[in-house]
Amino acid sequence: MRTDGEGAGPDLRHHGDAEVRDEGGALVxxxxxxxxxxxxxxxxxRIAASLGSLAAYPDGRAARAAVAARHGLPVERVLLTAGAAEAFVLLARALKVSRPVxxxxxxxxxxxxxxxxxxSVDRVLLRAADGFRLDPATVPEEADLxxxxxxxxxxxVLHPAADVIALARPGRTLVVDEAFMDAVPGEREALAGRTxxxxxxxxxxxxxxxxxAGLRIGYVLAEPQTVADLERAQPLWPVSTPALAAAEACVGPRALAEAADAARRIAADRAHLVAGLRELAARGVRVAEPAEGPFVLVRLPEAAAVxxxxxxxxxxxxxxxxxxxxxxxxxxLAVRDRATTDGFLAALRRALG
Incomplete structure (x- = not known):
């Protein structure tokens, strides 16, 4: 474990959109x-149909109930947010914690x-030599978040649910970011819905x-008291009417079936990408495996130049x-369809040259 002070180390505010933002859509x-x-x-x-209701203040009750039903939970355990990013801000501001990790x-x-x-935040750094796998014993016992x-x-990396649950303690808040869990076939290892x-x-x-991403919609599943604490930290009407319409639609039967199909396609497309990357092992390319999300992490010489x-x-x-x-x-690298991946792999071979 390493503890870093505020302002030290990597740029925590850098996100992937910065890589394409200034190119006018010219980059794949x-x-x-x-x-x-x-x-x-x-x-x-569905989103466009909601625009006729923009004169009224947003009413999130139907969307909240739909999310609760999707996970088999009472509505008191659900909080709708303007994307998962807002949830992180709410947790940081609303929870009384002394040693977050x-x-x-x-x-x-x-x-x-x-x-x-x-x-002041402590970091537990998982190691590439261990496949970036979680060892619950590396998290300090005194961590309360x-x-x-x-x-x-x-x-x-998709951590076994049992390893993640092993981090839970009385008096500790355990935050599990499952933003990409619906891209995992069967959502295996998911904790959403657990009480x-x-x-x-x-x-x-x-x-x-x-x-x-431009609409901003996500949600929190937690104990009712935690949901109430986070809700008090939200501004009034934090989720727009179009976003609420999207939330209700995206947890319905049609959407869940489509997401399941997409997860299977992503798994196949990811396997194609990984296979192509393995062929470049002699040129120093290494894939962090097994990859289970809609993206893969690779290590290679002179990555910045490449x-x-x-x-x-x-x-x-x-x-x-x-x-x-x-x-x-x-x-x-984000997982894309095979044609896009083949074009990328050809470009990567040239970039490695």
Whole structure:
């Protein structure tokens, strides 16, 4: 474990959209983990139909009830948020904790939100030599807030649910970011819907699978008192009417079936990408395996130079050095369809030359 002071280390505010933001759409995007070709037409129609109600203040009761039903929970255990990012801010501001710990490498926004709220944050750094697997014993017993992603961005590791549950303690809040769990076939190892784990808080995002990053919609599943504490920290009407319409639609039977199909396609497309990357092992390319999310983490020599060469060849990938626990030799690649992947692999061969 390493403890870093505020302001030290990687840029926690760097996100994948920065890799493509200034290129006017000219780059093929493997930097952002939003599923390509989304949102689908039927979801666009549902969102568009809500625009006739914009004169009224948002009413989240139907969407909240739909999310609760999707996970078999009472509505008192559900809080709708403007994306998972808002949930991290609410947790940082509303919970009274003295020793928060973030398990890295992972999405950096939880730590950034905690630091912005004045907390001193400890980091538990998982090692590449161990496959970035979680060892619950490495988390300090005195930690009263623990944050971990599952599957973890950017490592694509899917931790066994039993290992994550082993982090739970009376008096500790255990935050599990499941933003990419619906991209895992069968959502195996998911904790959403569990009520038997003390202090469990599960975060879900609807922006990744459904291409709604610009709409901002996600939710928190937690004990009723925790939900009430977080809700008090929210502004009035934090989720817009179109976002509420999207939330209700994305947890319905049609959407769940479509997400399950997408998860199976992603798994097949990821296997194709990984197989292509393995063929470049002689040129120094190493894949963090097994990968279980809609992205893969790779290590290669001169990754920064390769990333810049890839931009010149029309491809944007995510730099890895802004994630605590990684360094300048790492890149994250979003899983795309096979044709896009084949084009990328050809470009990568050139960039490695």
């Amino acid at each position: 995007d493997l930097a952002v983990n939003v599923r390509a070709d989304t949102p689908p037409d039927w979801l666009r129609d 973030v398990v890295h490498p992972q999405f950096t926004e939880p730590e950034a939100a905690l630091r912005d709220a004045g907390h 623990v944050v971990i992603g599952n599957p973890t961005n950017p490592t694509s 038997d784990v003390p202090g469990l808080v599960v975060l879900r995002s609807l922006t990744k699978t459904w291409g709604l 990333r810049h060469r890839l931009r010149g060849l029309g491809y944007a990938v995510r730099r890895g050095d802004t994630f605590p626990g990684l360094g300048p030799r790492w890149l994250r």
